[in-house]
Amino acid sequence: MLRVALRPRFMGLLALMVVATLVCGLLATWQWDRAHRAMQQQSAVDRSLGSIQDVVQPGDAVTNSIQGGIVRAEGSYDPDQQVLVPGRRIDGEDAVIVVTALHVRTDDGTTALLPVARGWVPEEDVTGKDGQPDPGRAPAPPSGRVDVSGRLEASESASQGIEHGIAQEIATPLLVNEWGEPMYAGYVGVDHAADGLRAMPAAESAFSTGLNWQNLGYALQWVLFGGFFLYLWWRSVRTAYLDELAERRERMQSRLALAEGEDPVAAHEDDDHPTVGPAGADPTVKGETGADSASTR
Structure with missing residues (x-):
């Protein structure tokens, strides 16, 4: 599967997915920073x-x-x-x-x-x-x-x-x-x-107590999005690899089936045109032929 992943098409797709993942990481960092600053501000008692x-x-x-x-x-x-x-x-x-x-x-x-x-x-x-x-x-x-x-x-x-x-x-x-x-x-x-x-x-407002969790949730969502882009690339490479593997298997099976189909044809041709050598001659027939020849003379 590594050879498939190193092809130019998939390397270009990987570069695109890495850029998308980096953007998601920056957005996640931004949301995390907002949540962190909000928590610091809420904890500032005498600000x-x-x-x-x-x-x-x-x-x-x-x-x-x-x-x-x-x-x-x-x-x-x-x-x-x-x-x-x-x-x-x-x-x-x-x-x-x-x-x-x-x-x-x-x-x-x-x-x-x-x-x-x-x-x-x-x-x-x-x-x-x-x-x-x-x-x-x-x-x-x-x-x-x-x-x-x-x-x-x-x-x-x-x-x-x-x-x-x-x-x-x-x-x-x-x-x-x-x-x-x-x-x-x-x-x-x-x-x-x-x-x-x-x-x-402090922070009796439901808005203030809920905003931190909202920003943290957004940060987690961006992290998941970034991971999804990398998973999408891996899934594309794996699908292409499995498709090519199945295609090679199918070609091999076709060749084996073709090879197995040629044996009966060859055997059939041998049955229609038998090869008769000296070892295949019938001595009885030869004897009878010889006797007939002798009697005729």
């Missing part, structure tokens, strides 16, 4: 980014480069713009997150809404008599101007709406429908306990 106005503008996406960093914001809370996010598990407890809109003055003088996860409480602390979370039991936000510091997180994916002050995700597309706009695309998770709430844990 301060500065004021929210200097980091991101309302409506802009929260990218990997700023996600998880500590930002500051100054503004005032609106107690009428507050939702509860139940169904979380934090520090081994069933938790409910309290999210309130912070009105922030932007550089152009307008006011934008910044969703702030002010903290969380045990689910039982805000559960009403009907067994459902009651927004009225949540700690009210402080009044007046406040300074907020916390981790900047990307919006979670929206799967359900907001009903009676209860949301299933911290999703800014849903909050815009409830509170209006302009609004920041991400939210801030307060990293210290305040206002009767417990501090938000």
